[in-house]
Amino acid sequence: MAQKKKKTDPNTKVVADNRSARFHYALGEKIEAGIMLQGTEVKSLRQGRTNLSDAYVGPYGDEIFLYNAHIPEYLQANRFNHEMRRPRKLLLQRKQINRLIASIQRHGMTIVPLKLYFNERGMAKCEISVAEGKKLHDKREASKERDWNREKARIMKNASRD
Secondary structure (H helix, E strand, C coil), X not given: CCXXXXXXXXXXXXXXXXXXXXXXXXXXXXXXXXXXXXXXXXXXXXXXXXXXXXXXXXXXXXXXXXXXXXXXXXXXXXXXXXXXXXXXXXXXXXXXXXHHHHHHHHHCCEEEEEEEEECCCCCEEEEEEEEEECCHHHHHHHHHXXXXXXXXXXXXXXXXXX
């Protein structure tokens, strides 16, 4: 069987990807959100040294914020630089915000940032997902399946050479 290729838009540039989120959480609905950034943050994002591994999304009042995302300082900005781990407001429609807050409060779900990227218009976007934490046995099962798929591909590759 051939592997499925991911559909990616050639006009988008992914800056940071949170790969550990796919391992630790069972992901649900994915939402594209705008993100409020300062000028030096945008320039630093374009250099591509951002880290989302410890980042999370949560409500503050009636807004949604991205917390603990590491965007390093822009070296040429001297004293006008930004804080590296400051909370950043996510830009969503009111209906989406209400639905996300309800899923956190009622269902005990979490909101996880999956990736930061620039869309085709050059705007910084954050892809978030409503997720539920995986149990330890689910994580073990996922790693077993991933290892088996790698081993299966290796066996098929060696068999085709012979």
